[in-house]
Amino acid sequence: MTTSLKIRSPSTTPLVASPRYEDDVYGWVEHQVALLKAGRLSEIDADNIAEELSDVGRDQYNRLESALRVLMLHLLxxxxxxxxxxxxxxxxxEVQRKQIARLLRENPSLKPRIPEATREAYDDARGGAAFETSLAEANFPTDCPYDWSVITTRFVEFDDQRSPKD
Structure with missing residues (x-):
């Protein structure tokens, strides 16, 4: 199977002056996108584009950690x-499990970072659980007591007759 790449010749269409990254991130992004689409790679702001792309990756990791934190807080x-x-x-x-599954489906490269995200999220969840329950933090294990299977699948159900099940 052969795949061909379409290489566009750089556009000669003039673009308006780029807003400075420091002054107008949105305008800067729009201008950088236009430059990229026009094939004017020599004009792009590579350093700030690289920083923004790095931030996108960090944001995805932070979303995973946040969903894990909320989920483990409620499990605790x-x-x-x-x-x-x-x-x-x-x-x-349920919502956090769906969020985690979606994030990992959309960002499979996050999977190797699950142990790290779980450790970091658990530390925050432990403190949050102590605060929200008014129990001493010492009542909660120092290390995460949940393996990945428990985090992602342990069944919890609430019976309206006040007989919680799990």
């Missing part, structure tokens, strides 16, 4: 305050 509360369980906790766990 579920495990340590059975009398306070609620449907909103169940829903939050």
């Amino acid at each position: 509360k579920w495990d340590h305050q059975a009398t306070h369980r609620s449907r909103s906790w169940v829903r939050s766990i």
Whole structure:
């Protein structure tokens, strides 16, 4: 199977002057996109483009860590305050699991960073669980007690008759 690349010749269409990155990020982005689409690679702001692309990757990692933090916060509360369980906790766990699955489906290169994200998220979840439950942080394990299977699939269900199940 052969694939051919279409190489466009650089456009000679003049573009308006680029806003400075420091003054107008949105205008700068629009201008950089126009330069790239026009094939005017010698005019792009490569350093700031590289920084922005790096930020995009960091944002995806941060979204994964955030979803893990919220999910583990609710798992910790579920495990340590059975009398306070609620449907909103169940829903939050479900939503965060879907978010994590979507992020990993859309960004498969994040998968090797799951252990790191889990460790970092758990540390924050542990502190959050202590604060939200008014229990001492020492009541929660120092290291994450949940393996990936528990984080992503452990069933939790709330019975309206106040008999929580898991």
